[in-house]
Amino acid sequence: MARTGGTRKTPYSHSFAGILQFFWQARFLAFWDSVQAEHFAPQGANMRWIWGHRLRLLLPPAILVLATWPASAQTCQISTDMDDATRAGITAAAQHDFDLAAKGDTASLRSVTAPNLAADFSGIEGAIKDNHAVLADAKGSVSSVFALELDTATPHAEFYCGVCGKNGKTANSAVFQLDSLQPGKYAVAVVDAVSPKSRYSFAVIFQKVGNDWKLAGLYIRPAAFGGHDSEWFAARAREYKAKGQLHNAWLYFYEAWNLASPLTFMTTRTTETIYNESQSSLPADIPPGGKTADLVVGTTPYKLTALIPDTVGQDLDLAVKYQIADASNANAAYQANMAVMKALITKYPELKDAFTGIVARAVDPSGRDYGTLLAMKDIK
Numbered sequence: 001m002a003r004t005g006g007t008r009k010t011p012y013s014h015s016f017a018g019i020l021q022f023f024w025q026a027r028f029l030a031f032w033d034s035v036q037a038e039h040f041a042p043q044g045a046n047m048r049w050i051w052g053h054r055l056r057l058l059l060p061p062a063i064l065v066l067a068t069w070p071a072s073a074q075t076c077q078i079s080t081d082m083d084d085a086t087r088a089g090i091t092a093a094a095q096h097d098f099d100l101a102a103k104g105d106t107a108s109l110r111s112v113t114a115p116n117l118a119a120d121f122s123g124i125e126g127a128i129k130d131n132h133a134v135l136a137d138a139k140g141s142v143s144s145v146f147a148l149e150l151d152t153a154t155p156h157a158e159f160y161c162g163v164c165g166k167n168g169k170t171a172n173s174a175v176f177q178l179d180s181l182q183p184g185k186y187a188v189a190v191v192d193a194v195s196p197k198s199r200y201s202f203a204v205i206f207q208k209v210g211n212d213w214k215l216a217g218l219y220i221r222p223a224a225f226g227g228h229d230s231e232w233f234a235a236r237a238r239e240y241k242a243k244g245q246l247h248n249a250w251l252y253f254y255e256a257w258n259l260a261s262p263l264t265f266m267t268t269r270t271t272e273t274i275y276n277e278s279q280s281s282l283p284a285d286i287p288p289g290g291k292t293a294d295l296v297v298g299t300t301p302y303k304l305t306a307l308i309p310d311t312v313g314q315d316l317d318l319a320v321k322y323q324i325a326d327a328s329n330a331n332a333a334y335q336a337n338m339a340v341m342k343a344l345i346t347k348y349p350e351l352k353d354a355f356t357g358i359v360a361r362a363v364d365p366s367g368r369d370y371g372t373l374l375a376m377k378d379i380k
Contacts, residue, residue: 073150073151073152074148074149074150074154074157074158074159075148075149075159076146076147076148076149076159076160076161076176077146077147077161078144078145078146078161078162078172078173078174079144079145079146079172080172081162082145082147086147087145089213090145090147090187090189090206090213091142091145091189093112093187093189093204093206093212093213093215094142094145094189094190094191094204094206095140095141095142095191096112097109097112097204097215097218098135098140098191098193098202098204099140100112101128101131101135101202101218102135102136102138102140102193103136104128104129104132104136106121106124106125106128106129109124109128109215110124110125112212112214112215113214113215113216114207114209114214114215114216115209115214117215117216117217124215124218127218127220128218128220131200131220134193134195134197134198134200135193135200135202135220137195137196137197137198138193138194138195138198138200139193139194139195140191140192140193140202141191141192141194142189142190142191142192143190143191143192144172144174144189144190145187145188145189145190146159146161146174146176146187146188146189147185147186147187148161148176148185148186148187148188149184149185149186150181150182150183150184150186151183152183153181153182153183154181155179155180156177156178156179157176157177157178157179157181158175158176158177158178159175159176159177159178160173160175161173161174161175161176162174169267169268169269169272170269171269173268173269174266174267174268175266175267176188176263176265176266176267177265177267178265184207184208185207185208186205186206186207186208186216187205187206187208187213188203188204188205188206188263188266189203189204189206190202190203190204190262190263191203191204192223198222198224199222199223199224199229200220200221200222200223201219201220201221201222201223201262202218202219202220203218203219203220203221203262203263204217204218205217205218205219219262219263219264221258221261221262222259222311223259223260223262224259225255225259225311225316226311226314226316229259230256230257230259230260230270230274231256233252233253233255233256233259234252234253234256234274234277236252237249237250237252237253237256237278237281238277240252240281240350240354241280241281243350245350245354246281246282246283247283247286247348247350247351248350248351248353248354249278249281250278250281250282250283250286251307251308251309251318251354252309252354253274253277253278253281254278254308254309255309255311255316256274257271257274257275257278258309260274285304286307287304287305287306287307292304292305292323293307295322295340295343295344295347296343297339297340297342297343298339300339302322302323302324302336302339302340302343303322303323304320304321304322305321305322305323305363306319306320306321307319307320307321309355310359315356315357316354316355316356317355317356317357317358317359317373318344318351318354318355318357318358318359319358319359319360319361320340320341320344320358320359320360320361321360321361321363322340322360322361322362322363323362323363323364323365324336324362324363324364324370325364325365326364327362327363327364327368327369327370328364328368330370333362333370334370334372336362337360337361337362337370337371337372338360338372338374338379340360340362341358341360341372341374341379342379342380344358345358345376345379351376352376355376356375356376357373357374357375357376357378358373358374358376358379359371359372359373359374360372360373360374
């Protein structure tokens, strides 16, 4: 198995409303600021950034406060805090939007979308089209809803929903970190989309417009891979850690976090637990956010900018991104990719047990890149 020159098809997609500017911070995924949409996404694939907005995950401190943050006039309610009408309205809107998406009825979905997102609906349409096969076969049920309110514009809003105290979060609590949010009422709903073949989360962002909850953002993510959920990957991570294979351990914790996260600007008890447990497995040579890690091949040092799992089809691959002087020279970039892949498994042979293949992506200062995918057994 080999592939060069292109990027890979990712099994999930997302798009967001212009009203929300979401950003990644990366304490657990510190290097994600250097892993942008082009990272290992396919060319033309559904990794869309509406109006140039980005996404941030900010994991909160271990000790938090209760549900509201009155100093910033920010409030959040979990399902049990809401009145019946609010809870029922958000739940019904989420189920309705999922049903439309599952049928591929983007025209009807656009009609219940907030005006600024409806004006540029291509991201939502692409997300639904790319995920139609998994949504069409799935049964959707709303698993959690949150009502957020902001009465003063703020550069950075933090919504603490439910009980987030000295002992950590309760099972139904969450924290949302949003930047450049305008005053108004918003809601977040997570729909579990389950079929005999797959498990996905269908997370919807709503904006209150008049008396209606209008679609303001959509995020579709896998909740399982290869029949395995977040708990399975966390268990394998612990096994690797017990063997002293910290790279495999941390990378599997990464995948566990990814599958447990319906929204990457949302922190839950589960994601916080995975983050805390992963820290003792974090290798020193994993590239941190905005920085690089050295990988020496012979006498040539390569600057790695990212090392993460990459899931496509039934394969769990290892994706490595690194700097190169000129990615336009296809032959030189291919040889560099091969050298980097070989150096990785030579330095860390345990990677061969945890991943099916490696996708290497050389990126030059202009942002031009060149990718190569190779099965582990073919890396000589």
